């Protein structure tokens with residue numbers, strides 16, 4: 001099943017390319033909402049199950065392998081990690097993953113509370129990218145996060161990650177399941193983005209979506 005690529009004007013694609021060609025820097029890791037920086041710029045957050053590829057996607061967007069720390073072991077990112085563009089008022093927020101059953105219970109509780117407080121209470125949060133594994137499609141905890149964002153009227157867009165991994169048949173099934181899951185959701189962007197941080201698929205498309213949020 002092909003995914004539509006939107007007709008972004010060439011100048012929008014070029015603006016996005018330039019935005020992400022300039023350096024992004026790590027600002028801080030926050031374990032409490034009180035640690036967050038002031039609400040002085042547009043924020044875009046990356047949420048999803050542990051190991052879905054949030055940190056890798058931030059690195060792919062910023063054209064580096066070293067900005068956000070990634071790992072084969074789920075539970076790598078344990079704080080709200082803040083990255084900022086050095087040229088534009090844009091902040092990227094890498095979140096701890098949800099659904100990591102092996103972490104100690106008190107840690108899971110702390111992460112879950114931090115994620116939920118941040119997602120529904122941050123006025124400058126312009127969009128949440130909800131990352132879903134392209135091999136499996138949405139799981140119950142992905143749907144719960146979408147429900148919560150719908151209830152809080154926080155705009156989000158689903159990204160299917162690791163598109164280089166599944167067979168075409170499995171990927172098509174994941175696309176169909178995701179499209180069904182986002183249909184009629186009030187806060188969901190209707191278009192799904194398919195990415196591979198490894199191969200670079202979908203990265204220019206996602207950059208353009210994010211760059212447009214700066215203008216809106």
Ligand SMILES: Nc1nc2c(ncn2[C@@H]2O[C@H](COP(=O)(O)OP(=O)(O)OP(=O)(O)O)[C@@H](O)[C@H]2O)c(=O)[nH]1
Nearest residue numbers: 050051052053054055056070071075076077097197
């Ligand atoms: N093949 C492939 N592997 C990927 C891709 N994106 C991420 N990975 C791998 O998936 C694993 C997890 O990636 P991370 O970016 O650390 O995932 P995360 O969602 O930040 O994980 P947590 O911080 O633990 O929640 C790493 O081994 C990555 O190399 C992708 O597009 N393709």
Ligand SMILES: [Mg+2]
Nearest residue numbers: 054055076077
């Ligand atoms: Mg991570």
